[in-house]
Each structure stands twice: as structure tokens, then as C-alpha cells.
Amino acid sequence: MPELPEVETVRRYLQNHLPGKSIQQIEIFLPRLIKNATSQQFAAALKNKKIKKVERRGKYLFLHIDGPQSLLIHLRMTGRLVYEEEPFSVLPRFNRIVFQLTQGRMLYGDVRTLGCLWLIPSVGLTGVKGYDTLGPDGTSPDFTxxxxxxxxxxxxxxxxxxxxxxxxxxxxxxxxxxxxxxxxxxxxxxxxxxxxxxxxxxxxxxxxxxxxxxxxxxxxxxxxxxxxxxxxxxxxxxxxxxxxxxxxxxxxxxxxxxxxxxxxxxxxxxxxxx
Known part of the structure; x- marks a missing residue:
């Protein structure tokens, strides 16, 4: 399972490429990866919304969206989140969700399909128990x-x-x-x-x-x-x-x-x- 260094590595790359870009379209090939919404609700909440920043807490990625709802992702065992600029390559094998952006695309792939994506409030508690109960991050000043x-x-x-x-x-x-x-x-x-x-x-x-x-x-x-x-x-x-x-x-x-x-x-x- 990707741990803090792996997820932080992904976050840093995405933070360098995603902020300021808007989500134009979402293609969902495996709806059960979305844990608290239907595919239609998920796409409607994020479509035409701008990505503000990408944060990490523990093993979770928090994509802050310009709107009332944002995106929380846990990669679990084999999840992967990749940003591609145009021109695009062939869609990778085991790709499960495609986020078409105003420039480029973000791909969520998962071989064992154990990953989780949630729509969450952009501010306050997320309602995701594993996230809201996290202790201090292993690299944060609070971990003394x-x-x-x-x-x-x-x-x-x-x-x-x-x-x-x-x-x-x-x-x-x-x-x-x-x-x-x-x-x-x-x-x-x-x-x-x-x-x-x-x-x-x-x-x-x-x-x-x-x-x-x-x-x-x-x-x-x-x-x-x-x-x-x-x-x-x-x-x-x-x-x-x-x-x-x-x-x-x-x-x-x-x-x-x-x-x-x-x-x-x-x-x-x-x-x-x-």
C-alpha cells in the first residue's frame, strides 16, 4: 500500500500541475470506487469546477475544488493517480476513472480496485471516519x-x-x-x-x-x-x-x-x- 512518502510524492507532482485547471468531463468505468455518491452525483458535483490545490494527510489525497464539495482519495493497495498533458497516450490498462481537464487529464488507475473516492465538504469534517480520526501526520510539527x-x-x-x-x-x-x-x-x-x-x-x-x-x-x-x-x-x-x-x-x-x-x-x- 502506498504510504506517506509515496502519497506525498504524488501530491507534489499533482500540485505542480493541477491548480487552476477545471474539470470538464468525468468518465467513470467502475462506479463502486466512489463510496458515497452515484456516478451521476459525483460527475455533476465536480464538472466545470476548478481545482484549487492538492493536499495530503496521512495516506489520503485531498483535492480542494472551487465549490461546496471537494474530492478525497485513498489509493489503498494498487491505486495510482497520474496527470498527463496533451497529446495523450493510449488509455492505460486498468484505468478506472478519467478526469478531462481544461488542459490535460488526470487518470485514476487501480489493478485490484480497492481504492476509494469520496465527495466531501470543502470545509469542516469530511464524514469519512478513517480521515476525520487521523492522528498527527508523521512529518508534521504536531508529531513530537x-x-x-x-x-x-x-x-x-x-x-x-x-x-x-x-x-x-x-x-x-x-x-x-x-x-x-x-x-x-x-x-x-x-x-x-x-x-x-x-x-x-x-x-x-x-x-x-x-x-x-x-x-x-x-x-x-x-x-x-x-x-x-x-x-x-x-x-x-x-x-x-x-x-x-x-x-x-x-x-x-x-x-x-x-x-x-x-x-x-x-x-x-x-x-x-x-
Whole structure:
């Protein structure tokens, strides 16, 4: 699933190309991707409306539209949002929605069709539970070491499951949680209330660092992720533990272990992350 760095990479590209353009027409090939409106309602609400800006919170993209309703998108497992300038290429395979703009077009593609699009109020709560209950963004000033320490003290959950919970920290998924825990030298099996102040600070710094590095390298492409221009990310070349089961740890040489933790695949070094 695209995580904060991947979605931020898409946002930055779209923000450079979409504001000021109006949506002239919408072709919807898979109506069930729209979660709170019919295809007709969705198209009518956005047609002839101008895109003002593109924001991101956690793993969600928020396209602010000049009108009472805007567009919220979650890419889920294989969703992709691409902007094309004219002349257009052949419509890509697995494309599900086409937004024809005053200049160019925005394409929503999705192989596994698990993505979600919502019409939401342009101001105030969105009515989308997963969005309205998000914790502080993993790269925002609100995500501080003090905030993290306080949250950790109040739960006995494992640190892996805690970090995956979007109400605690928004934007983290399997890839960057595994990488942050490795960078902080914390086993994913550690109980949150057993993490001391110094370790919490180290973890906070590791989370911020791996997310920022992921953004710098254009996101991580394991299988499906492409950015807003249709190109793959490069951060997979910098991963230390994720997807490296059985391979040597880049620090100590111990074989990376893969386990299932709370139903999620987890990679870690049993020596560095004792």
C-alpha cells in the first residue's frame, strides 16, 4: 500500500500541475470506487469546477475544488493517480476513472480496485471516519517526541501495531514502520509501555527520518507504485530490512527475520533489534 512518502510524492507532482485547471468531463468505468455518491452525483458535483490545490494527510489525497464539495482519495493497495498533458497516450490498462481537464487529464488507475473516492465538504469534517480520526501526520510539527512518549505510556500494545494505527500516527505502513524500528534499534515485539523516554526520542527521530528519506527518493516501488508522472520510486534501493528476509543485516550481518505480527508481515534484525 502506498504510504506517506509515496502519497506525498504524488501530491507534489499533482500540485505542480493541477491548480487552476477545471474539470470538464468525468468518465467513470467502475462506479463502486466512489463510496458515497452515484456516478451521476459525483460527475455533476465536480464538472466545470476548478481545482484549487492538492493536499495530503496521512495516506489520503485531498483535492480542494472551487465549490461546496471537494474530492478525497485513498489509493489503498494498487491505486495510482497520474496527470498527463496533451497529446495523450493510449488509455492505460486498468484505468478506472478519467478526469478531462481544461488542459490535460488526470487518470485514476487501480489493478485490484480497492481504492476509494469520496465527495466531501470543502470545509469542516469530511464524514469519512478513517480521515476525520487521523492522528498527527508523521512529518508534521504536531508529531513530537513528547507526544509519542505520552501515547506509548498508555498502552501495552506491541510497538509495531501501535505505529500502524493511523489514529496514533498518520501515514505509516508496513514498509516504513519496519524501517523506522530498525533505525531506532527496537524489536517490533516490544510493548509500548516498556519503551523509555530516550528510546521514544530515538524512535520519533527514526520515524521522521525514514519518511523524509522516502520522500527524497520519490517513494518505494515494490510492485505497483508509480508517481504522478507515471514513474517508479527509487527508495526501495535504500531499505535495510523490509523485503529482505534471509538476507544479511546491513549493519551486523545477521539474517533478517520475517514473522507475522498482529496479522501483518514484519521484518527485523534479531541482533540489532534485541
Amino acid at each position: 517526541a513528547a507526544y509519542l512518549r505520552q501515547k506509548l505510556k498508555d498502552t501495552t500494545r506491541t510497538i509495531k501495531s501501535f505505529l500502524l494505527d493511523q489514529t496514533n500516527v498518520a501515514g505509516l505502513g508496513n514498509i516504513y514502520v519496519d524501517e523506522a524500528l530498525f533505525a531506532a534499534r527496537i524489536t517490533p515485539l516490544r510493548r509500548c509501555n516498556r519503551i523509555g523516554k530516550e528510546t521514544a526520542v530515538r524512535l520519533h527521530d527514526a520515524v521522521v527520518r525514514v519518511l523524509e528519506e522516502g520522500i527524497v527518493h520519490g517513494g518505494t516501488t515494490i510492485r505497483d507504485f508509480i508517481n504522478g508522472s507515471g514513474k517508479e520510486g527509487q527508495n526501495q534501493q535504500n531499505l535495510c530490512v523490509y523485503g529482505r528476509e534471509g538476507r544479511p543485516c546491513p549493519v551486523c550481518g545477521t539474517k533478517i527475520v520475517y514473522i507475522k505480527l498482529a496479522g501483518r508481515g514484519t521484518h527485523y534484525c534479531p541482533h540489532c533489534q534485541k
